[in-house]
Amino acid sequence: MEEILYYKMGSSCLPVIKYTNKVHVEPPHVHIRRQLEEYVLYFLLSGDMYLKEGKRDYHLEAGDMLILDPRLEHRGTKAAACTYFYIHFYQEQLEECHTTTDTIKNEALARRFASLQTDECTIRNMPSDPLLLPKHLHISKPGILLHMTELLEQITASHYNKLEYFRLQTGCLFMEFLLAASRELTDSFLLEGDSTFTARSTKIIYDIMTFFQSSYAGDITGCLIEQKYGCNYDYINRLFKKATGKTMLAxxxxxxxxxxxxxxxxxxxxxxxxxxxxxxxxxxxxxxxxxxxxxxxxxxxxxxxx
Known part of the structure; x- marks a missing residue:
């Protein structure tokens, strides 16, 4: 069964940015061999980047994000032209994990479903669950790519203006960037081209929950659900209850x-x-x-x- 590398990041403290910038390199430049004391995030805007971290090789293209671990040496393996952002950062509550794709998929989807059931009127504290962050992620949706690029631009500008509280501001902006990456990981599981029964039913349940969130004021009936999602109401209601613990009406x-x-x-x-x-x-x-x-x-x- 396929395994995936990812990070669990505590949500109780912000990451601290050491360096950040946007750069363009041309051959014969190759990344130097090094092992740092901080994490490094790369986000490619154009071109190609070839890296090796420990025993793992990476070929990054436009829209790719990669987090490098301070416990491992990394180096470039091939010269190539590229434009990218880099962020060197510290985060004490960041743990590299590896598990099967199905395990992390189920955990990510469970969190998405639980979040969609949040009652705003009962919110008192910040969530304690760690973020699930992909080590390597490709962003293909233009709107999300633009949003994350704009966040990186804001992070860089804030880091170098050195106004009071700039470290707090860059930490908050970077946390927003990482949240977007975490949500993209979950979205990739929801939108993957898996035609299995479980994948299709999960996608329908998610679509129904988001439909309710946006259209709760409307006249929502069992017939409407059947027409909109092309399935028997009683059948999908049983699947919905199994996934969320409550019926669609509840x-x-x-x-x-x-x-x-x-x-x-x-x-x-x-x-x-x-x-x-x-x-x-x-x-x-x-x-x-x-x-x-x-x-x-x-x-x-x-x-x-x-």
Whole structure:
């Protein structure tokens, strides 16, 4: 079974950037042999880069990202023209791991599904789960490639302007970059060309969850789900419950009630308007569902919010 190299990075502290820049090299330049005390991230904008880290060889092309480990020596293996960003950084909570592709795929997808079930009204603390970072990743989507390139430009500009708190700002921007890389890793599992039953059903469940997130205010019915995703409602509902622990209706109602609680908390909307904005056409049904999930009525919740 295929194995994959990746990092687990603690989310409780920001990475600290030592050096960063965008450079262009031409042959006969070849990367020198060295072993550093910090991690190095390369992100290729154009051309080719040939590297060896320990016993592993890498050929990087435009859109490729690679993290090099301070525990291993690395060197160039072939001269080639390329333009790239580099970031030398420290991060105490970064651990290189290797496991089967299926194992990291299941972990990444479980985190995506769990995140999509977050109730904003119950958030109190930062998440404690480490980020899952690919050691080597290719970014092919133009929009994501542009976003990550812009972040690297901002990181470089912030690092060299040396204004107060610049290290904090570069750390935050770099964390955003790494979060984007982590999400791309998960997306690659969702969008991979795997035609197996598990892969197809996982993709449908994810699509339904994101559809609910964007369209919860609409009239969502079992017939609509069947038409939109080309599958029997009862069948996909069983798969949905197996993956998330709840039925599609329960997930949708929890989402709608969470949105309703947010709207009621600001005290500017009538209960009937909140019900409609959250997908409930019957205010009495909205009140019953609201009480089921919160233990109180919408009116009492509003009064207790102030």
């Amino acid at each position: 997930y949708l109602n929890e989402l709608r009630i969470s949105k309703a609680r947010q709207l009621l908390s600001d005290g500017t909307s009538r209960i009937s308007d909140v019900a409609e904005k959250c997908g409930f056409r019957d205010i009495y049904y909205f009140s019953r569902v609201f009480k089921k999930y919160t233990g109180t009525t919408p009116g009492a919740f509003t009064r207790n919010s102030f």
